[in-house]
Amino acid sequence: MPLHLLGKKSWNVYNPENIARVHRDEAQAKAREEEEERRMQEIDAERRIQLLRGEYPSNLPPSIPPAPTETAQPGSYGRPESEFGVFRHKKRRRIAGEDDTDRDIRFAREDAVQYDARRDELLSSGRKGKNREEHVPIVDGTGHINLFTEDMTRQQRAEKNAEAEAEKHKKQRVFEDQYTMRLSNASGFKESAGQTPWYSANSKDAQAPNAMRGTDVWGNEDPLRQEREKARTNANDPLAAMKSGVRGLKNSQRERKEWQKQRLREIEDLERAQRSEHRRRRRRRPHSPDSLNSLEGFSLDKDSRKHSDESHETLRRSHKHEYQEHQRRHRHHHRRHHS
Incomplete structure (x- = not known):
């Protein structure tokens, strides 16, 4: 018959006593955490009030380290022994009839008592030091808040020599x-120091420093130099090139319109001459029916009309060809000018 001895062991985690002990430890840890949070909030509020009053805030007390766990030993599980050096400076032994869990709980209670005593000592020393500190205002005479008062920065600020600083700045x-x-260098800086600028001169002969001169490089009179400079400037000016192109286009359009009007006048004169010639021939031919029948349908008017139509068509074609040739030359000239 197997023996069920696991439930009888004091270290069994499923024992009711151990389960209740774990719950109790968790409640105590939660209470300590809440107490630490409340304490830190009170300290922060007190420091903020001191800052608003213009006082030096008191030093923050050291935070209370967490209580050691039941398996935590100095230097075990990679935890440094310095973490417990303050409160475990001597080796503590187990009391007779006490298991490991009861021993760790007793150690934790002793550490908590030591933590509380140390905290009260630090708080009392902080209050005493706060009372000894003098009141240092953080508001200056102009009403501005200055956290770094003159008393604090007087020792850190060294007096500077004005002449040495000016000499250093000049060299730099x-x-x-x-x-x-x-x-400041745009007007010539040192070269134009002490000179009156050209735009402030009252004399009519005053010219800009970059104005075009009427002499060549050897100082001889060159009256055409200004015209050459102006022509060179216009040649390099894209706006002048655009204006010249627009002006040439307008001239070509005007010439084309005049050429079209001239051709229309010539055509009208030719048609007028043909109509007058046709009327003159009709007045000269006979109108009797016998003469018409004797010639077997031959009519000079018909031949002349046919001849006039042919000449008119030939003239129209020639004018059309000339107009197309003129358009082709104009387009070629326009493309060459803009390219």
Whole structure:
């Protein structure tokens, strides 16, 4: 018959006593955590009030380390022994008739008592030091908040020599002028120092420094230099090229319209001459029916009309060909000008 001895062991985790002990430890740990959170909130609130009052805030007390677990030993499971060095400076032994769980609970209670005593001591020392501190305002004479008062920064701030600082700044400026372009250099900087700018001169003969001169590079008179400079500027100016192109296009359109009007006048004159010639021939021919029948249907009017139609068609074709040739030359000239 097998023996069920596991339930009889004091270290069995499923014993009712051990289960109740675990619940009790969890409740105590939760209570300690809530108490620590409440304490930190009170300390933070007190420090904020001190800052608003212009006082130096008291030092934060060290946080209470968590209670050791039932298997936690100094130096075991990779935890440093310094974590428990303050409260476990001596070796504590098990009391007679006490198992491992009861021993760990007793150690935890002793550590909690030591934590509370240490906390009360730190809080009392912090209050005493706070009372000894003098009141240092953080609001200056202008009403601005300054957390770094003059008393705090007086020792850290060294007195500076004004002449030495000016000399240092001058040397730095001269060194930076070698590679720095500033707005003050636009007017010539040192070259134009002490000179009156050309735009503020009252004389009518005053000219801009970059105005076109009437002499060549050797100083001889060159009256055409300004015209050449102006022509070169216009040649390199894209706006002038655009204006010239628009002007040439307008001239070509005007010439084409004049050419079309001239051709229309020529055609009208030719048609008018043909009509007058046709009327003159009709007045000269006989109108008797015998003469018409004797010629067997031959009529000079018919031949002349046919001849006039042919000449008119030939003239129209020639004018059309000339117009197409003129359009082709105009397009070629326009493309060459814009390219």
